[in-house]
Amino acid sequence: MSSIGEASRKEKNLKVTVTKQEVVAAMSPLEKHWLPLSNLDLLLPPIDVGVFFCYDKRPTATSVVVGALRKSLSEALIYFYPFAGELVVNLAGEPELLCNNRGVDFVEAVADVDLKSLDLYNPDDSIEGKLVPSKKHGVLAVQATFLNRGGLVVGCTFDHRIADAYSANMFLVYWAHLAQPTRLKSDPLPSQPCFQRSLLSPRRPCCIHPSIHNMYVPFSNLPPPKETTPGSESDPLITRIYYITADQLDHIQSLANSNAVINDGVKKKRTKLVSFCAFLWKMVAASAKDKRVIARMGIVVDGRKRFSKEKASLLSSYFGNVISIPYGRKTVAELTEKSLSWVADEVHEFLEAATTEEHFLSLIDWVEAHRPGAGLARIYCGGHGGREGEEDDGPAIVVSSGQRFVEAKVDFGWGRPVFRSYHFPWGGDAGYVMPMPSPAENGDWVVYMHVRKELLKKIECEAANVFKPLTWDYLNLRYI
Known part of the structure; x- marks a missing residue:
């Protein structure tokens, strides 16, 4: 390996x-x-x-x-x-x-x-x-x-x-x-x-849910970037692509659901994405040297299906951005000491807040209220997070799901691609991860990661059975 x-x-x-x-x-x-x-x-x-x-x-x-x-x-x-x-x-x-x-x-x-x-x-x-x-x-x-x-x-x-x-x-x-x-x-x-x-379009008058202020921040509220000193980039962001087998995904999901609450006779089962994010959040926390700092996890939410049925139908072909990035904040100590099931519940809680029509309408109104000034998702803000007197100096990562994007449809006339991936070394302080369905079409995932080097070391040391380096041997060279 x-x-x-x-x-x-x-x-x-x-x-x-x-x-x-x-x-x-x-x-x-x-x-x-x-x-x-x-x-x-x-x-x-x-x-x-x-x-x-x-x-x-x-x-x-x-x-x-x-x-x-x-x-x-x-x-x-x-x-x-x-x-x-x-x-x-x-x-x-x-x-x-x-x-x-x-x-x-x-x-x-x-x-x-x-x-x-x-x-x-x-x-x-x-x-x-x-x-x-x-x-x-x-x-x-x-x-x-x-x-x-x-x-x-x-x-x-x-x-x-x-x-x-x-x-x-x-x-x-x-x-x-x-x-x-x-x-x-x-x-x-x-x-x-x-x-x-x-x-x-924004509503008239604008109506902003208080939760939006916890997720987004105007640029004008951000402090100047911290000065870099020699040696401060000892933990750079680097890129790797792994695959995770369907069996491992099922195992992670079962652990994330070990303490699932039964409501009205129905067990609230966490999805594979929520379970994966919880597992990754724990790995992010474990890679931090200081257990007192805050580790942040953000998840990209597509809003097209969050609106009313009529508007959602029109948005299904809408060209532009219809996304929001809710995130959670927990101390490294909490994330490393608590069970995967507890962390999955925390992921579900912050994610659920951004899966409603009201959330996206409020976000649109929030932008309108701050124009022409620009805004940014707090998860991307690095060390300060835009909160007065509060330091978010721990690791941060954003997960964006590519599960719906099937490469088979991108056939220009000489056959389907044998592999496809996004490539997003975006240059910010937060890491970026995108899980996608494997081209093997067997329930496995291919996972693109642009994250801190220390996190990759932790993953390859302690979770090598889950994150396996992507090779052509795995893809079986089945078209080559």
Whole structure:
């Protein structure tokens, strides 16, 4: 088993050569116009999210692949036109989307490596800055990297202020569908995006639930960042990808439910996600050296299904951010000493507060009350948390579930991807974790982690039976 200290020399020396760069605009002319960001978009800082797809089969000619990707992208941008635009600061000092069909930066590249030689466990060496493009202009960048023996990696990077993972997945599925060479004009298209910002308009008058103030903080309330000193970055954030077997997930869930309360004859069973988050929160606490500090756990909640039935139906195709990040705060001592079942109850409690329509309506109103000033989820605020006289100087981590995003639908015409993952080394102080269904479709999870090095050491030392480094052997090379 690979350890944290062992670098993958092959991937560190992996050279990716760019062979062509161009800009792909929407196929049909679009009338230039402005599209405001919603109040929920305005909660996102200027950070980029990456996602990549690995394919082992493709047409022999590189030009055929590039042509299919480029043509279908140009067609997809007719419907997903915000991805072809630019973010501009308006007179109020807020970001606003200029839909001018500036286009998407499209990069072609080659790498002298087989797909099965990519180190999926250590994307810092094999993926970062190599197979997922850096977005320099616009709001979306795409890179197609051709590997030896027919391998291909399609990587995308998008501005989080424009889209959440749900919206990006809508686009990717739509783009892939248009690329299908056997697609008939009569074939039904996937859902087209909705840009109806009024779905997320504030109420008049605004009505803010007190719980929102505990989850979000205006930028104006944040203290200046702490000065860094030599040696203060001794515990950097690094990236790994693991897999967890279905048996281990079932075991964690059973432990999390060991003291489940029976209400009206029904046992309140914690979900696999809540159970996993509780397990991870305990690991985060165990990695802290000072047992007196606070450890924080946040979970990304998609609000599309939290609204009334009629609005939820419209939001099912809404393009933009409809997310909230509730979080919990407990001392390291509590988390390490209490049972997994107790911690799971704490996760359920803070998560439940953000799963109602009132929560999202209040969050929209909270943003409105602070405009044009920006706000941020407290879990991201690092050492202070925005609370007067209170220090949150312990570890923090955010979990975002990717369970609904099935890679099989991102088939551009040469077969489903053999693997896909988000890539989000976002640069903040809080760690980021995304569990996704395994491509083996056997109930296992693949877990992307961008967290502190000390936490990874703790995980690989004490939970190696749960978090196993992702390898092509695990994926059985079943398409290679």
